Amino acid sequence: DAGVIQSPRHEVTEMGQEVTLRCKPISGHDYLFWYRQTMMRGLELLIYFNNNVPIDDSGMPEDRFSAKMPNASFSTLKIQPSEPRDSAVYFCASSQGTGVEKLFFGSGTQLSVL
Amino acid sequence: ELKVEQNPLFLSMQEGKNYTIYCNYSTTSDRLYWYRQDPGKSLESLFVLLSNGAVKQEGRLMASLDTKARLSTLHITAAVHDLSATYFCAVDGIETSGSRLTFGEGTQLTVNP
Numbered sequence: 001d002a003g004v005i006q007s008p009r010h011e012v013t014e015m016g017q018e019v020t021l022r023c024k025p026i027s028g029h030d031y032l033f034w035y036r037q038t039m040m041r042g043l044e045l046l047i048y049f050n051n052n053v054p055i056d057d058s059g060m061p062e063d064r065f066s067a068k069m070p071n072a073s074f075s076t077l078k079i080q081p082s083e084p085r086d087s088a089v090y091f092c093a094s095s096q097g098t099g100v101e102k103l104f105f106g107s108g109t110q111l112s113v114l
Numbered sequence: 115e116l117k118v119e120q121n122p123l124f125l126s127m128q129e130g131k132n133y134t135i136y137c138n139y140s141t142t143s144d145r146l147y148w149y150r151q152d153p154g155k156s157l158e159s160l161f162v163l164l165s166n167g168a169v170k171q172e173g174r175l176m177a178s179l180d181t182k183a184r185l186s187t188l189h190i191t192a193a194v195h196d197l198s199a200t201y202f203c204a205v206d207g208i209e210t211s212g213s214r215l216t217f218g219e220g221t222q223l224t225v226n227p
Contacts, residue, residue, distance in 0.1 A: 033215075043202065043217040056214060091156065102147060102159040103215065 004106035006092050012112045018080040021109045023092030024073055033103065034067055034077050035091040043091075049075065082113045116141045118205050120218035128226050130192050135221045137186040137203035145206040146186045147215065148177050150199045157202065161188075193225045 005024040013019055025032045033048040047057040052069045060067070064083070069075040079086055089110050093103040117140040127133050137146070148160040161170040163179035163186060170177050174197065176189045186203055200222045204215040 042219050045214060045216070048214065093157075102162050103157075104159070105157040107156045 004092055004094050004104050006090075006106035006109050008109060009107060010110045010112075012114065013082055014114050015083055016081045017113075018078065019082045019086075019111060019113075021077040021090050021092075021111070023075045023077070023106060025075070025092070025094030026096075026104055027073065029094035029096045029104070030072070031095045031097075032069060032075050033093040033095075034075070035093060035105075037089045037091060037108070038087075046077070079111075082111075084113045087111055087113050116143075116205060116216045118203060118216050118218040120201075120203060120221050122221060123219055124222050124224075126224045126226060127190075127193050129194055132192065133190050135188040135190070135201055135203075135223075137188070137218055139184050139186075139203075139205040139216075141184075141205075142181075143184075143205045144179075144181050146179050147204045147206075148186070148188055149202045149204065149217075151202065151220070152199050160201075190223075193223075195225045195227060198223055198225045 004026055007022045011019060030051050034046040035043050036046055037043050044059055046059045047067045048055055049069045052072055065079055067077045089108045091108045092106045095101045095103045119138045121136045144165055146163045149157040150160050151157045161177040163177060166181040168179045174191045179186045188201060200220045202217050202220045204217045206215055
């Protein structure tokens with residue numbers, strides 16, 4: 001398996017623009033997580049899905065952020081409109097099972113909002 | 115709110131020396147994870163500790179879990195340069211459904227020749 005695949009690897013955009021981050025989890029994994037990593041706040045869980053259904057989105061910063069998982073092999077995290085404070089590395093991770101399984105992380109998307 | 119604290123946050127050590135990284139957490143949990151992150155890279159799972167007293171070892175790294183003390187340790191034996199990375203512990207907040215990890219701040223380890 002190729003692991004968790006994220007795209008793009010790097011994204012540079014201007015404030016106010018829409019940004020869409022993409023993730024393909026490992027086949028057979030039924031949990032998918034979106035994390036954000038910054039120097040100031042470390043790793044924060046934004047939202048996670050179980051069997052394509054959002055379970056906990058309490059970490060989503062505000063209404064500008066939205067996430068979808070239309071099927072078991074694809075998820076998106078959208079920021080609209082983007083702001084400079086959204087600049088961070090966004091990781092997608094997937095796991096199989098109910099929490100005792102380790103997370104497998106993607107390579108991350110480095111987002112810079114100018 | 116579950117809090118996970120690591121100590122120290124920065125660690126510079128010489129090759130061949132031993133050291134321990136500590137991870138304290140604030141709520142009942144019997145599932146703790148250690149991850150490694152190299153600069154500019156993703157997170158790689160090192161250990162999964164699933165019960166009180168659990169001990170896992172791989173190479174020069176050994177992790178343990180004391181759920182009563184809400185403490186996990188990552189012990190480094192005879193450090194080598196290749197161990198330089200940031201190490202994160204993460205705890206599963208089992209009060210919430212499913213799998214929801216809260217990460218510590220990370221310990222940035224530098225092993226000097």
